[in-house]
Amino acid sequence: MSSFTDLWREISDIGGSPSEGYVRFAWTAVEWELRTWFRAQAKARDLEFEVDGNTTMWATWNPGGVPGPAVVTGSHLDSVPHGGGYDGPLGVVSAFLAVDELRRRGVVPARPIRIAAFAEEEGSRFGVACLGSRLMTGAFDPERARTLTDSDGVTLAEALAGYDFDPARLGPAPLSDVAAFVELHVEQGRALTVPVGIGSSIWPHGRWRMDFTGEGNHAGTTLMGDRHDPMLTYAFAVLAANKEARTHGAHATVGRVAVHPNATNAIPSRVTGWLDARAASASTLDDLLSGLSAKIATRAGKDGTTVTITAESTTGEIGFSDALIERCLTTLGEKTPVLPTGAGHDAGVLSAFVPTVMLFVRNPAGVSHAPAERADDEDCEAGVEALADVLAELACR
Amino acid sequence: MSSFTDLWREISDIGGSPSEGYVRFAWTAVEWELRTWFRAQAKARDLEFEVDGNTTMWATWNPGGVPGPAVVTGSHLDSVPHGGGYDGPLGVVSAFLAVDELRRRGVVPARPIRIAAFAEEEGSRFGVACLGSRLMTGAFDPERARTLTDSDGVTLAEALAGYDFDPARLGPAPLSDVAAFVELHVEQGRALTVPVGIGSSIWPHGRWRMDFTGEGNHAGTTLMGDRHDPMLTYAFAVLAANKEARTHGAHATVGRVAVHPNATNAIPSRVTGWLDARAASASTLDDLLSGLSAKIATRAGKDGTTVTITAESTTGEIGFSDALIERCLTTLGEKTPVLPTGAGHDAGVLSAFVPTVMLFVRNPAGVSHAPAERADDEDCEAGVEALADVLAELACR
Structure with missing residues (x-):
């Protein structure tokens, strides 16, 4: 069994199942299980674990102890109601495996590589998509965020406090720490006919x-x-x-x-x-x-x-960094498809502030936000390889 | 001001208003106000007041103290959510006023005239239309009725008990007591171009x-x-x-x-x-x-x-009594329109068991089950006259 298959299996029972889909809402017991898993992955790899004021989780690999801005990868762990298991988690699992791969290759990065898991990307609980990344970039007012309520009437401040997160810490974080952001994500509309593609933009x-x-x-x-x-x-x-x-x-x-x-x-x-x-x-x-x-x-x-x-x-249309798209093409091969997406992503929010690009992994059924969403293990492994290649390119040169 | 206008005004503030519509659900505080009003009307006219096991209210006029089956008229007092004020109550108000009119004319009926107000005709609370009349005729199982639940999870048995009605008393009542049933109702689809018409049938x-x-x-x-x-x-x-x-x-x-x-x-x-x-x-x-x-x-x-x-x-199609339709035509004039309706009524339930007919009062806007439902006072007065004529015909000959 591949390392992808193994690591994927660790979260495949949390908050649902492949047949029934997943309900993984932010700041719930289910999400706490995923957070515990993330922390354990960081620890197992001797990565520095941190949770910031917006409850984004970070795992930092900086073997040289070098200062300066980091190359960031990752995605989110929450889901839409009864959604698939790949939208979000694939980018986080792939990030950990890409670090493993870089170590296996003996790569020593010249700048820190950080894995991020943003909270409430789907907006399933409080109705605001990409809330974690919006708060980080200052695109969403923390005062307003604290008063958002879920369908049970629970405010976001109450939801945070329930897990000992301090609602007062919500708000912008210094983006000068981020040299580039690469989000790997399952493709969502059968637009890819090869295992991996590069994101060009998000449709208006x-x-x-x-x-x-x-x-x-x-x-x-x-x-x-x-x-x-x-x-x-x-x-x-x-x-x-x-x-x-x-x-x-x-x-x-x-x-x-x-x-x-x-x-x-x-x-x-x-x-x-x-x-x-x-x-x-x-x-x-x-x-x-x-x-x-x-x-x-x-x-x-x-x-x-x-x-x-x-x-x-x-x-409006969100274009990813032309320079990063170029470097991905150089790294992954000029024939790698470059394609837009109709879906919103944390990468779309961050791209207004830092050089950003996305990698997509083929979705054979073209289904997303539903239990039938999936990607083949072989394609996911190719995604890990590609992410490792791109991280090496961005963190070593 | 006419006697119709006066009596109509007595209930026009109960459970809503003409502009906002009415929420008059069975076995609620609002319906209890209407029940109190009905009882007061019976008392004011020296009619014998009674509530049967299905919580149908009855007011009996039997000045001669004659035995034998009664001519029954009436309708219901409950409404659909935010419905109009006429669907149901018009038949009850008109019944009291028709008795007044017969007294004014010096009519002494040869058999009892009874005014009925059936419960839960709309099925708005427990989901079964014409529940009161269905229970009376044996068309609905009282055991099943007791376990029906409303949207708050309250069972019908609990709702009854809340007003000191005994749920154990639900069930069939002797229909041999009913010689004929005449239900006056607001017409509901702009099918009448004169004040009053005679119902022929209920559409399948x-x-x-x-x-x-x-x-x-x-x-x-x-x-x-x-x-x-x-x-x-x-x-x-x-x-x-x-x-x-x-x-x-x-x-x-x-x-x-x-x-x-x-x-x-x-x-x-x-x-x-x-x-x-x-x-x-x-x-x-x-x-x-x-x-x-x-x-x-x-x-x-x-x-x-x-x-x-x-x-x-x-x-299937429910036809009203041909004999009663004939007698209505004789009484009200051969040119009186005879028309079917697309709506269900307690009269439809009773018609399978006792000779039944309906009288319709013109609805100028063709609106029903909504606040704009209405009938002109002059037409309602014509309805009272027609009902008095028909009751005299049925109760005196």
């Missing part, structure tokens, strides 16, 4: 709330011609978003809906749907949204309903 | 659960062509149901939906929608369902999803 993306308002009424007695049924306009919007995305070569999804009163025998008075849309360029995304909005407005006119579409969050 | 209707299954996946990264998104098939079904209903001159509504995991950034793995469909004949309803099922199955094939459609409840 956004979330829009679509509020459809009609007239609540009796499902049995209201004449079809008298109805103002917002469910019809919602259904049209779902299909139109799919069609617009295909037309534009973009991605659009309506995965969340709320209905009032949500009763079998009542025409709803109100339906709210959330649109997630992403595209390779901001102008494509704008075109998609304006085309879709116009079509929905026309349909609402026919349905006798009203619709308002509100942006809840939008993010 | 049913509820079907539509389970759409696909593949949960990442909304940002999954290629459009790789998706198996059950929300698309659901949306198609919503629009197709509407179209089929219009084609068949029937009614179809999807007013309730549940999504898993219902997250903005996740393609759902599962969507469940509930279809409410009703038509003038059972064969039309069958045609609607089979046409719709075929279209949805075809679309599911294209979406790479699966769908199963399960009947949760179906009811």
Whole structure:
């Protein structure tokens, strides 16, 4: 059995299973198990273990005791509800194995190599994606973070205190300590046909709330011609978003809906749907949204309903470091695919502040955020090799 | 001000308001206020007040002290959540006023006239529509009724006990006591263009659960062509149901939906929608369902999803008593409209056991089960007159 298979197996029972998926939310008993595992891995390798004020875990390899900024790798350990096991943990497991590999090769880095595990990357518990890295970069206000509440009404400050983390320590950390950041991640959309690729950018993306308002009424007695049924306009919007995305070569999804009163025998008075849309360029995304909005407005006119579409969050394109992409290509071979992703990552947050790049490992099914998410062990081993190569390149030259 | 306006005003602040709608659930403090009002109305008119084992309230007018079966009128006092004020209470208020009118006319009935207020007609609290009348007729098992639970986990037995009703007394009552039942009700779909009409039947209707299954996946990264998104098939079904209903001159509504995991950034793995469909004949309803099922199955094939459609409840056509309809026409005039309804009623339950008919009062907006449900005071007064005419016809001859 390979070292990857062994180390992977150590966490594969924590917070779920490959068949049922994983529920690994930040600052819970399950995450604490993963934190304990991380600490043990650092200790087993004689790496310096540290937890910073944002509860990011760090394991530092600095055999020469050299000062100066570090080459950072890693990812996150939390999951979406019933998500796959690879999104996040693959980057952390691979980081430890890459250090092992560098040692096996006899590499002595000229600057520190640090492994990071950021907290609450998925935003599954408190609703803010990449919260740990956003706090680190100052992109999210720690005062606001402390008052975020989970679905049980627990504040983030309370959740931290429950594990003896000090909520007062949340906040920006000096990024001058970071020379470069390399995040290895499972690819999430069947975009890779070889084991490993290099990330170029994160697609512009956004979330829009679509509020459809009609007239609540009796499902049995209201004449079809008298109805103002917002469910019809919602259904049209779902299909139109799919069609617009295909037309534009973009991605659009309506995965969340709320209905009032949500009763079998009542025409709803109100339906709210959330649109997630992403595209390779901001102008494509704008075109998609304006085309879709116009079509929905026309349909609402026919349905006798009203619709308002509100942006809840939008993010422009995030390009990774051209210089790092070049050095990855030199190291891994010029034929290595360079590809964008539609997903957000801690690497996307950090890239505004420090040179950043991502490595992707092939996902044969193209499934992510669901139990069927996976990567072959052989591809994961190739990912470890590639990460070791890139870390050697960045930490030794 | 008319006597209708006065009496109507007495309950218009209980459990809501005309602008916000009403939340009048069975066996709650709000319903207890309505029960107190009913009892006071009976007392003010020197009617014999009684509550039976199913918590149906009765007020009996029997000035001659004659024995034998009664002519029963009335309706219910509970509402759907945020429903209108007329659905139910109009029939109870009109019943008291019809007795007043008969007294004013000097009518002495040859058999008892009884006013009934059935409990939990809407099924808003325990999920079973017409529960009071179903228990009375033996159409619902009292043992099962006692264990029904509301959304707070309170059993029906506990709810009853909270108001000193004895759950052990639930069950069938002798229907030989009922000579005829006349339920006056607000019309619910703008089907009446004159103040008062006569009910002919209740449309065949049913509820079907539509389970759409696909593949949960990442909304940002999954290629459009790789998706198996059950929300698309659901949306198609919503629009197709509407179209089929219009084609068949029937009614179809999807007013309730549940999504898993219902997250903005996740393609759902599962969507469940509930279809409410009703038509003038059972064969039309069958045609609607089979046409719709075929279209949805075809679309599911294209979406790479699966769908199963399960009947949760179906009811055939319920015709009211031809003899009573004839007597109503004779009494109210041969030009009085005779019309079916798409809604269920206690009258529909009772009609299988005793001669039953309904009177409808015009609903100018065609809205029901929502705050905008209403009837003009003048039409309600015409309804009281018509009910008095019909009760005189049935109780004196």
